[in-house]
Amino acid sequence: MRGENTVRSVSHAFVAGRVRRHLRSVDGLEHLPTTGPFVLAPNHRSYFDHFVMEILVGAVTGRPVWFLTKRESFDRTLPRLWTRAWYGIPVDRDAPAPDTLRTVKRVLTGGDVLCVYPEGTRNTDRALLPFKSGAFRFALAADVPVIPVGITGTDEVLPKGRRWFRSSGRVHLVFGTPLVVDRSAGKQRAADEMAAEARRSIEDLVQRAEASRDLGAPHTALEAATRLLDGRITGALDEHGQLSRSAHRRMRLLTSLLAPLETRPHHISVQRARLLGLRLLALPAVLRPLPARSVRRTAEAVLHHDPSHRDANYLLGRWHLSMPSALGGSPLVAVDAFLASTAASSPGDTRALAGLAEAYAALGRTDDLVRTLRTLCDIGAEPGTRDAARVERARARLSTLKTEGSVESSALVGGRR
Structure with missing residues (x-):
């Protein structure tokens, strides 16, 4: 734990500086709950998405943002130290293990923020990948809101497969209103309905974020x-x-x-x-x-x-x-x-x-x-x-x-x- 805190404190200024350098517009911050835990559900284009969510949402809420991260990132010592320092939670994307579920429960019970990418992996295409329902099952089980997020430009900063940041790249993101579904139909059906609603919402939010690249953020933002x-x-x-x-x-x-x-x-x-x-x-x-x-x-x-x-x-x-x-x-x-x-x-x-x-x-x-x-x-x-x-x-x-x-x-x- 001490090593993770050291890594995070030493690297925080650099990471925040990269986010500050590339972030060009933000809309919908008012949709982030002032208190209490919640789940972020963004589209996923780049590992840089983690840093944008952590630095920006962390600054707004004053709470850490935890991420479900593929278990392979924890196999070696240095990647494991780095990922844990930046609030990574190991997960098997096909079948989450009991330790993952316990960690997620502890995060949400403790009042922190959980970020889960419904696509499950980084996407290199403009169209969204099929959504997994894990993020929504977590939210329903903990009875916390889900905030959809549309984000663009992070793949220009840190494309998939690259290990270092590019100097160019403009990031735009839009936070949507909390998702509301009928929970009386059973958790699995509610999770499926929430996933479908999230997909429609994120598609719209990504389009709004893309529009900000050309028109700038609206004055209301x-x-x-x-x-x-x-x-x-x-x-x-x-x-x-x-x-x-x-x-x-x-x-x-x-x-x-x-x-x-x-x-x-x-x-x-x-x-x-x-x-x-x-x-x-x-x-x-x-x-x-x-x-x-x-x-x-x-x-x-x-x-x-x-x-x-x-x-x-x-x-x-x-x-x-x-x-x-x-x-x-x-x-x-x-x-x-x-x-x-x-x-x-x-x-x-x-x-x-x-x-x-x-x-x-x-x-x-x-x-x-x-x-x-x-x-x-x-x-x-x-x-x-x-x-x-x-x-x-x-x-x-x-x-x-x-x-x-x-x-x-x-x-x-x-x-x-």
Whole structure:
């Protein structure tokens, strides 16, 4: 196990770099379950498929992706070490052995991701090979969803029979919606029906991936990827609003993988700057100003093209709140930025409102602070979320202001104005 961990840690940066170099478009990431195990069912063109699934899906979910791999890959010492390091599970493709079934059960019970290629082997033709039902029997037995995947271009990066990567090759992939079948007809029939449904879905997804080679990923894919990235970063924050070192590495990797989707520095670049800003919070205050300049530059560059950009305005507001006036910080500018971010936010989004309250407090504008806190308190946030935590903090702050008697009665009684 120690040797496998060493191989994986030493080779991870190289493998991730190859995926980053060749990945050109991703669509449908929002279909990957946020929590819980699931089965990936991609078409199979190249051994490079393993690395794309492992690096990308692992960065999105924070969990390893295990692969059913032909048992011959475990016969010799070095291939066995490499395959196990990259989460390979030995399997006899004609009749899975009991140890394979136990390992698969352990993977899914433990909450990880299982990748099974329904074609059973790498395919050199454009038409899909006949599907095997193993992936779907595993999913049905564990009662987990199956996510179909269409992928193209990996055979250009690492063709079947080659042992080294080519410098060319553009990879495009599309994740489909979870497969739904009638499970009441019996497991074997349900597995066959799911295999047929998966084939139809993957054929469509491969066509969409092929279209992205010529037309580029649709704009909706970028919007969905941005929402996912924003949600993953927010979900990884601890109770103090900071990222752990491991979470920061994973989010930085995901950001770098999604960057090729952008046509100009907007959404993904803002999230990259946000990650830098979060990282700066872990540094001593005296070391923050110089690297923080790039956060401000990124936000202002985005706002030059899109003045109403929600995240760029929020990021700029945070920058002005965190920097002293001697270095250009200004709570007054932060107010304007947070107001613009609030206007571009959905009704239940508390992030910009919380920043606005801090800016009003820094300026000593008590009436405006109270109105903003009351607006936050009126938001019906889902329990356990960061929105709910901000609402609770707003209520506590408002209660403190009342207790201190530092708020004019008109501000407290008048509600929203």
